[in-house]
């Protein structure tokens with residue numbers, strides 16, 4: 001199995017950057033949704049070994065793959081709380097939270113909607129979290145530069161660019177109530193939204209807010225680059241309200257690569 005070796009290489013590269021903080025965009029394990037709880041524990045063990053090897057403070061975001069035992073394929077009972085393992089392993093009370101550092105306010109969102117009956121998921125910020133977000137922001141001086149972090153994107157052109165400009169983006173790629181979420185930031189100084197899930201490097205500037213969709217350490221799920229984005233991670237530099245972004249290829253070359261351009265609408 002190549003993934004642990006690749007991830008070690010990624011950890012070395014991340015440690016060389018000497019970043020002030022590290023933000024993990026989610027999907028720390030793969031396909032937890034369909035695993036039994038004991039099988040998922042094994043995947044978390046592997047991930048945590050790497051997590052602990054990263055130097056510096058890490059802030060983690062829940063991804064759809066981090067949900068455990070929603071619909072186990074081996075027929076074992078579903079979990080009563082599919083987010084519990086993520087919280088326990090990462091020492092979090094809740095999957096959405098905020099923190100302040102280096103003169104910036106960071107809001108980390110839990111953007112996965114579980115659709116247990118369909119054994120599926122989508123992007124969504126639930127009403128309780130929206131209330132929390134408004135309350136959290138209300139305590140801030142409006143001039144505080146703020147960064148939002150979310151696994152599912154709040155804004156992306158991925159679907160338009162790969163499937164067609166007139167096609168609506170399905171909720172498996174984006175937060176479906178994105179406008180409602182962005183309205184919560186009205187009157188505040190949201191400068192940056194860091195997003196994941198899609199495994200491509202994309203940057204959009206809209207009304208003074210920079211939306212960055214990062215690539216992925218695994219690229220196209222360990223089968224080479226994903227639609228031109230290599231296996232990698234991003235480095236953000238903040239200077240006041242200015243945001244700059246560099247995508248870093250940490251040098252991993254997949255042994256088994258996809259021969260054709262990978263399917264843009266592959267389930268992410």
Ligand SMILES: [Fe+2]
Pocket residue numbers: 027063064065151196197198268
């Ligand atoms: Fe994802």
